[in-house]
Every structure is written in structure tokens, then in C-alpha cells.
Amino acid sequence: MSTNSLSTVxxxxxxxxxRLRASANNIANLNTEGYRRERVEAQTTDSGGVSTTVTKLPTPGQDLATDVVDQQAAAYTFIANLKVLQTQVRAEGALLDIRV
Known part of the structure; x- marks a missing residue:
């Protein structure tokens, strides 16, 4: 796997x-008075990867539905990236088999 591909995955x-960590923290602190929810924002990097920024929302409040959806989305994103990694490893293994 090329270094750039591995870095992106x-x-x-x-x-x-x-994203999963922030949503879990939000859910864990759902009933904590004055707790300000965390939000994760993702940006694409010049190399094609992703960087994240975690911010606290300006006012206290709870949004359980959003946090549960964020957990599901994070799980699907993780699985998708893992599948890309597995496919790349299999493809490189096949190339090595051909060369031998």
C-alpha cells in the first residue's frame, strides 16, 4: 500500500x-448541568486525508438523537475505511503472488 493511501485510510x-469519542462523551454527560456538547468537524487535507477539529458548542444543552446518529455514522465510516485497507492489502498480496 502506498504511503499516501495508508495515510488517507x-x-x-x-x-x-x-467523532465516536465526542458523541460518547456527549451522551455520558447528557444530564450534567452546564455541560456543553462537543462537535467534531472534519476537513480534507491537501494529501487527501482528513483532519478533525473538536469544538464545544456555545450553549449548554442536549441532543441525544444527533449524538446517536453521530455514533452510527462514525461506525460506518470506520468500517468503510477498514474495507478500503483490507482491499488494498489483498490487492498487494495478489501482486506479490503474480511476481513470485
Missing amino acids: LSGISAANE
């Missing part, structure tokens, strides 16, 4: 992990 996995 790993940044996607890292972004999904950050």
Missing part, C-alpha cells in the same frame, strides 16, 4: 474515532 479511521 488511517486519517479516516482517526476521524471516525474522534
Whole structure:
């Protein structure tokens, strides 16, 4: 796997992990008075990967529905990136089989 491809996949996995962490933290603090929810924003990097920024929302409040959806989306993003990694590893393995 090329270094750029691996970097892109790993940044996607890292972004999904950050989104899952933030939504889990929001759910864990659902009933904490004054808690301000975290929001994760993702940006595409010049190399084609993803970077994330975590911010606290300006006012306290809860949004359980959004946090549960964020957890599902993070799980699907993680699985999609893992599938890309597995496919790339299989393809490289096939290339090695051909060369031998």
C-alpha cells in the first residue's frame, strides 16, 4: 500500500474515532448541568486525508438523537475505511503472488 493511501485510510479511521469519542462523551454527560456538547468537524487535507477539529458548542444543552446518529455514522465510516485497507492489502498480496 502506498504511503499516501495508508495515510488517507488511517486519517479516516482517526476521524471516525474522534467523532465516536465526542458523541460518547456527549451522551455520558447528557444530564450534567452546564455541560456543553462537543462537535467534531472534519476537513480534507491537501494529501487527501482528513483532519478533525473538536469544538464545544456555545450553549449548554442536549441532543441525544444527533449524538446517536453521530455514533452510527462514525461506525460506518470506520468500517468503510477498514474495507478500503483490507482491499488494498489483498490487492498487494495478489501482486506479490503474480511476481513470485
